[in-house]
Amino acid sequence: MVTKVMQIILSPLLALIVGVFFLGLARKIMARIHWRYGPPLIQPVIDMIRLFCQKSVSHGRMFDLGIVLSLAGSIVVVLFLPFGKICPLSSSGGLLVILYIMLLAPLGMALSGGEGANPNISIGISRKLILSLGYEVPLLLVLLAVMTRYKTISIMEVVNAQQSTGWSIISFPLFLSGLSYFLILPAILGIRPFDVSSAPQEISSGPMAEYGGKYLALATIEHAFVLFISIALFVNLFLGGAANPVIFFVKMLVVFVLGLCINAVFPRFRIEQAIKYLWKWPTLLAFVGLIITMAIRS
């Protein structure tokens, strides 16, 4: 029982450290790609300390509760995700629960942003929801393919099954789904080619327009968690999730750097282009993957 409580406390902490490290790394790699030095790796930590010390302005109770709910939702999702062998709440709900609790974060952010009474925020949120509809289509097909392939809805079983039958990114039908998941990873993370919902130039950073001080700090922590969750989900489902956290971290690092290289060199999609892209190639790959998995299974 004690190890369980330890795991419950440890895994969000680990996720936070990994997420913040990824944020710092992202800015460093982006800078290096732009031929400049870039901030020190711990710049996100400095930013957060500064933001916590700043005063701030609130637009009403929902403005505060929304951001708190959004961060709490992200922390709870981390509890369901296996990080190496640590997976505290894997017994009370599998992949479906993860998929649904991942809803809490954007919903909380949308509610608190809406209270900010600013059209920039509303436009940002409507674009974010359209984008989420866009990337959910291929994501759902991918998850369904994995679930039908391993005939289970619990993520721990998927990870254990991959120990024996090898990574599912290599096995024939799921290779397509893995590729399609990787193609939509920037959309899930909301980074460069798909950061149309928080575009600083067009809609003055969308849902974050009215955030400052501690709100912005919580929003960046929540972004770090989303970063961790999306990549951890990919590693668990397709790269076999590791025996111990260190290998798991290395796999996540590889996936993240690959995703980042795409993000650093692409201009921003318009929302229609983003949806057209998301519903064309990744969906086709995921669809074919699902069809083949069903054919093999029956």
Add this chain to the structure above:
Amino acid sequence: MSLELLLIIAFGGAVLIYFSGKISPKLRNCLAVVVSLLLVAITALLYGKSPNVTFYPGFFGIPIILRLNVLSWFFAITIVGIGLLSIVYSLQYIKDEKRLDYYYFTMLFINASMLGTVLSGDLISFFIFWEMMSWSTYLLISYKGGRAIGAGLKYIIMSIIGSLTMLVAIISLYNRFGTLEITALSSQMQTAPIDYTLFILILFSIAFVIINAFWPFHTWLPDAHAEAVSPFSSVLSAVLVRKGMYGLYLFMYVILGLNTLNKLSAGIISFNNVFCWIGAITIVFAALTALLKDDSKRILAWSTVGQGGYMILGVAFATTLGMAGGTFHILNHCIYIALLFFVAGAIEHQTGGVRDLNSLGGLIKKMPVTFVGGLVGISGLIGVPLTNGFVSKWLIYKTLILQGHPFLAFAAFLGTWGTILYGYKFIHNIFLGQLPEKYKDVKEVPFTMQLPIILLTILVLLFGILPGIPLKVVNAIGTSFGFESLNVTIWGIASETGTLNTINIFSALLVAAVFVWFLFRLGAKSVPVAQQDTYAAGTHIPKDKYHYTAEFYGPLYRMIKPFLRDVIDEFYYWIASSMQRLSDGVRRVYAGDVGYYVMYIILFIALLIFVQLKWKPW
């Protein structure tokens, strides 16, 4: 505590209220509440028992039977519960309309007739109460006059078609088996040939699919909801539409039973498969059409159509988990859609009849209780964890995936994401953003309208965190149909292929939220600020113009609008207009004066003579 007492109170109460309304409105209001309370009390007390009452009203000697089992109790409690809440809600809501006695009478009469359909033990009384329900619904839909009459007409035509097919089926059953009593029928139907059972089942399911507003027959529901009065549209969408589901249960499981149902398949096209695909199309089509609507009630109407698809997906799979998921979803949908219609009605009542989502906004500061109700209702509709919608959807998805139907599951997921989009649009355009100038002095709704909203909000959260309570009843229904019982515990389902533990999720979320709240309090205290003080690149914020609601998902509309033309609705209107042209032509033939008729006779005789001479048939 017998069944006739229940029905007598229900129908007698309706008549009593009509006449007491003549005496004084106050007496009528409290009488209505007392009658509904009495109904709820009696139904609750009838939980465990299953009485069976038969009496012969001297009607061709066919017995009228009233019986109660756990299935009909489950539907009865939702009917009387939502009936009570809508009566309490309409005390204040409808205060300044005219013809209130007529309104209260039809409201209670509909509740009584729905109760009758659920309690009826044989098909004749089922059909009688069914007809009473359809006609009184027509009366109450067209209560407000104007466009409501057109909507009511549309409803009554489609429900008449349904009743006629049901009547044909009942008559053919009677002359084949000689009895209409359900238990007797279920034993004799086992021996009936397959094609006959399929014929009966299709006839009955047409009636139930129409009232349940599945995809091909859904066109009456959006108009009926948009035009009906708010308390009635919550009864209509929460409970009345689900009578179709009760009918399907009655026929697929009570009368036919499990084994005959599975035999009904020719190759891969089995009855269940067709129903599932209709359900899937309903979900996706309704969810995406709801996105395009701007009227708050129309969005909820389309979501009712969509949610029906989840129920049939769960139920038509005839596995224990699917059955539990479908039945539990009926209860959940009934709770949160009634809550959402009460919220939409409250907004309409306070802002003077404004339902257009483009001109509302910022009401969260003025109507906090309604906002909490709307938020919890929408999160229930979406299926956010810790709300009841999540548990039933989890069950349905698990059946779909483990039975190996990923594409049905994909359609259901797509429907959920469409629900998220129009759910947030509903919340954002009404409650968030800038408060327009003309709603500055909008106050919170009176307490009698807040009470149903608060009660239903508590129910949504309670069944979400402790799903064991309703799941016990749902499990009893499953076992009564012959499924093996689920391992239900207070916090969810414990089964080896993946358990659901809502208590863990709730406690994890609670601890995380408290921890983040302390992290939030760590920073300096934030100064509350008016809605004018928001970022506008340093310029002055114009009144009423700094608000983004019109065409909330503009880019998405432009992409999916051409695919979502309601072809079925246009097809029905085409049939109606062609029928009208045909009858117009016939009217010209019978012009009315005798000269024409004589001419027709002569012509006909000439024709006969000509045929005789030409071909000599005789």
Add this chain to the structure above:
Amino acid sequence: MDRNQITKWFKAPAKMANKYSLHVIYFCTGCGIIEVPPVITARWDAERFGIIPVATPRQANLFLITGYVSVKTLRPIIRTYEQMYEPKYTIGFGSCPVNGGMYWDSYNTIKHLDKYIPIDGWIAGCMPRPEAIFIAVTHLWTLIDKEMANGYIKYRENYKSYRRNQEMALGELEWPPLFPVSDEPRGNEQ
């Protein structure tokens, strides 16, 4: 990071964090803004010092006014300054915000910007070079260290006279006063 850096971090993390994470919001007026893009991009990378351009004043704590301030642009500048959160610093870029620069006798420009909003740092020069921004930022660091970058405290304490100056320059202001001016009612709550 030499040893006293680490001790400084533990002694006053807030001050150090304010120094090394300056999110800038530029007010692009006049001819100064053309100097800012080279500061952000590869040649003079500002991100090394933790300086990132942000979109809204809510997220910023450094306000850079680049170029002459006409009477009309004074309104957005004041509003943007008031919408920034409390430990905030401003830098006047170029000689025009200092004393009107070459428009010293024009009827339409604001001469001394620090009569209306407190300015912590000046960069003289009729469009100074991008490196001048880094020099100003390093000076700002020393000011923050010595607790002298207290423009926002001065604004809070002397808000009445600032508000009076603004009204003298612009006539009637259409946004309520930020801090309670004793004689006028406080119009900031909803």
Add this chain to the structure above:
Amino acid sequence: MNKSLREKLESTFKDIQVAVLEENRIAVTAENHGVLAILRFLKDAGFDHLALLSAVDWIEDNCFEVCFILTCYMQNDDEVTGRQRLHIILKTKIPREKPQFKTVIGIFPNAEPYEREIYELFGIHFEGHPRLTPLLLERNYEIPPFRKDFDTRKYVEDVFDKIPFVEGKDK
């Protein structure tokens, strides 16, 4: 081409001086009551683009001078020889005390903002102008700022320098 234009102009209008400044610049000075007729004549002659409407303040001989610059929109500059298209500069003088002028929006609709600007900065009133309201300036001045007798330095002293610096604590 401008030779024939000169004769046409001098023949149709009497008190008008036409001078060819350079190779394709024609300066026309006329009395202010004849200006509208000349403008209409030139517009029919093909000069349909009012490139500029401005005023000059001759404070010594106590008059304003309103200048119109017209070109033919479709005739573009000649790339080969680099010769610019033909510009006509029409000037009239109006008294300085109560500067009045008739609006030319009837002939050239795009003159509306130019006239508002000249009214705001010089104080020349254009009757018949639909909305003669301030266009650019934030505040109103008793002497319009572009006039020569408007002393900017004195204005700056008594408006901006009166605003005190903010030192020390508020009481």
